[in-house]
Amino acid sequence: MSKDKLDKYFSVTTHALEEAKNSPENVEINDSTRKQFIDTVDRYLKDAKHFAVNGDFVNAFAALNYAHGWLDAGAKLGIFDVNNSELFAGVD
Numbered sequence: 345m346s347k348d349k350l351d352k353y354f355s356v357t358t359h360a361l362e363e364a365k366n367s368p369e370n371v372e373i374n375d376s377t378r379k380q381f382i383d384t385v386d387r388y389l390k391d392a393k394h395f396a397v398n399g400d401f402v403n404a405f406a407a408l409n410y411a412h413g414w415l416d417a418g419a420k421l422g423i424f425d426v427n428n429s430e431l432f433a434g435v436d
Contacts, residue, residue: 381418385411 388411
């Protein structure tokens, strides 16, 4: 990965964070949200396995990070009732 590419991803992430901070809070979560979160995690895990089998470890690692990010987000939002701080960021 080049420095230019890394700088690009930092820029994109920084802008996305600012937009998220300035967006209105959405406290209404419908019944299918949990299923959608789990489905997304499953899909990223499948992608990670596919990349790993094909020797693309960078993309496998990236897909795993996305999967875990969804898990952490679900935990933080209360979609998942978990308390294991070794497995989830930001839980007690």
